[in-house]
Amino acid sequence: MRRVVVTGLGLVTPLGGDVETSWKNILASKSGAATITRFDATDFQSNYACEVKPADHEYGFDAGRRVDHKIQRQVDPFIVFGIDAAGQAIEDAGLTDMTEEERYRAGCSIGSGIGGLPGIESESLVLEHKGPKRVSPHFVHGRLINLISGQVSIKYGLMGPNHAVVTACSTGAHSIGDAARMIAMDDADVMLAGGAESAICPIGIAGFGQARALSTGFRDDPTKGSRPYDADRDGFVMGEGAGVVVLEEYERAKARGAKIYAEVIGYGLSGDAYHVTAPHPEGSGAFRSMEMAMKKSGLSLSDIDYVNAHGTSTPLGDELELGAVRRLFGDAIGTMSMSSTKSAIGHLLGGAGAVESIFCILAMRDQIVPPTLNLDNPSENCAGVDLVPHTAKERKVKAVLNNSFGFGGTNASLVMKAL
Amino acid sequence: MSETADRVRKIVVEHLGVEADKVTEDASFIDDLGADSLDIVELVMAFEEEFGVEIPDDAAEKITTVKDAITYIDEHQG
Numbered sequence: 001m002r003r004v005v006v007t008g009l010g011l012v013t014p015l016g017g018d019v020e021t022s023w024k025n026i027l028a029s030k031s032g033a034a035t036i037t038r039f040d041a042t043d044f045q046s047n048y049a050c051e052v053k054p055a056d057h058e059y060g061f062d063a064g065r066r067v068d069h070k071i072q073r074q075v076d077p078f079i080v081f082g083i084d085a086a087g088q089a090i091e092d093a094g095l096t097d098m099t100e101e102e103r104y105r106a107g108c109s110i111g112s113g114i115g116g117l118p119g120i121e122s123e124s125l126v127l128e129h130k131g132p133k134r135v136s137p138h139f140v141h142g143r144l145i146n147l148i149s150g151q152v153s154i155k156y157g158l159m160g161p162n163h164a165v166v167t168a169c170s171t172g173a174h175s176i177g178d179a180a181r182m183i184a185m186d187d188a189d190v191m192l193a194g195g196a197e198s199a200i201c202p203i204g205i206a207g208f209g210q211a212r213a214l215s216t217g218f219r220d221d222p223t224k225g226s227r228p229y230d231a232d233r234d235g236f237v238m239g240e241g242a243g244v245v246v247l248e249e250y251e252r253a254k255a256r257g258a259k260i261y262a263e264v265i266g267y268g269l270s271g272d273a274y275h276v277t278a279p280h281p282e283g284s285g286a287f288r289s290m291e292m293a294m295k296k297s298g299l300s301l302s303d304i305d306y307v308n309a310h311g312t313s314t315p316l317g318d319e320l321e322l323g324a325v326r327r328l329f330g331d332a333i334g335t336m337s338m339s340s341t342k343s344a345i346g347h348l349l350g351g352a353g354a355v356e357s358i359f360c361i362l363a364m365r366d367q368i369v370p371p372t373l374n375l376d377n378p379s380e381n382c383a384g385v386d387l388v389p390h391t392a393k394e395r396k397v398k399a400v401l402n403n404s405f406g407f408g409g410t411n412a413s414l415v416m417k418a419l
Numbered sequence: 420m421s422e423t424a425d426r427v428r429k430i431v432v433e434h435l436g437v438e439a440d441k442v443t444e445d446a447s448f449i450d451d452l453g454a455d456s457l458d459i460v461e462l463v464m465a466f467e468e469e470f471g472v473e474i475p476d477d478a479a480e481k482i483t484t485v486k487d488a489i490t491y492i493d494e495h496q497g
Contacts, residue, residue, distance in 0.1 A: 069436030070458070134468075137460040 008093025045209025113350030116143025168406030173353030239346025266297030272409025311340025
């Protein structure tokens with residue numbers, strides 16, 4: 001099988017419009033959570049979220065940087081985030097000037113969990129109040145999940161595989177795993193892979209609120225709302241943004257002298273086959289997903305230095321994941337660190353697995369692991385695990401495991417190592 | 420430039436993201452201003468909203484330049 005490496009990174013998060021700003025703020029233990037500004041959420045189940053900040057904010061996102069004004073008007077924000085993150089990644093990799101021949105072998109696998117929910121909501125209201133002749137002609141292709149891959153392929157002329165994963169909160173991890181396999185299987189030499197989400201809109205908050213998934217008890221200080229593994233956690237805080245990596249066949253990357261961040265060495269997938277929203281009570285799907293990724297990687301568990309957990313801050317999910325990690329790692333759990341960056345940027349749903357994979361890669365680059373914020377009072381099952389409370393921690397990081405689990409009982413795990 | 424022309428130009432600038440000075444009366448939406456057929460559907464909708472006129476599909480098909488839009492609106496308004 002051909003080897004696959006990461007040669008470019010791109011991020012849009014609630015803590016920054018690019019990779020370095022987001023990472024710097026993550027390591028500084030900042031939180032992206034605040035009262036929702038996009039609409040008045042006072043009467044909603046929760047009124048706080050981790051929004052991507054406007055361009056004039058200290059760590060805001062300037063949509064005009066890589067996305068035409070016209071396209072911004074036509075598409076939902078998740079597509080804008082995705083196009084920008086993909087642009088950052090391909091620029092970082094130095095692949096904006098590929099030949100036509102190369103571009104036939106370069107593709108996209110950028111998905112989303114939900115897609116254009118804000119636009120579906122607002123155009124439904126246009127239909128209701130003004131009738132069918134006032135619905136935007138760009139309504140459909142401005143909301144479809146595969147339209148990040150579509151837009152990015154057009155912008156950069158990428159004529160290889162054009163794919164988009166939709167597996168709820170596992171989307172970002174599945175996207176990277178699937179794309180890595182396409183390269184390994186010789187379907188492509190270069191893939192832009194990742195995920196994006198922007199569902200902080202009335203119907204999104206109401207829907208997740210009714211599913212009893214959101215944190216609701218921290219209106220007075222939203223930065224305390226996302227608190228994975230803490231005894232007082234009460235649900236996830238919705239985030240938004242995008243993460244995209246450039247995956248490249250190893251020999252090709254080496255031959256052109258590319259900066260190589262990491263190698264993707266393991267990918268695991270499983271289904272809980274249990275319940276639409278609740279995780280399996282023994283965490284069996286999570287366990288098998290991690291086990292498969294580890295087996296493929298050829299590493300032993302004691303080689304893993306850092307686990308970026310799914311850790312959404314829901315009462316059930318965090319401990320089931322931790323239990324599965326504990327069973328899999330055995331004694332090796334004592335030598336690794338595990339944290340949830342959702343404590344800082346919230347849950348990016350379909351973007352989460354990709355954004356968190358990038359944090360894993362940066363942890364290897366800088367030999368530092370990001371913190372789990374708000375872990376004031378770890379729940380009882382956390383003993384003996386370094387969950388990196390409150391502050392980032394310098395340590396050896398040579399190999400990482402990233403977990404993502406989604407509604408529908410879909411699980412994905414990625415193992416990467418530094419070269 | 421008439422009041423209609425001013426308002427048409429404003430809508431075109433906003434929807435197509437082009438510089439105002441490119442939106443001359445002779446400018447073709449597709450050839451000069453980078454619009455595609457769906458952008459024109461959207462522009463026609465915006466004209467209908469702004470001016471309270473109805474522009475049926477067969478008339479919309481004949482609107483290819485800024486001037487065509489202004490003329491149609493002036494002839495059918497109020």
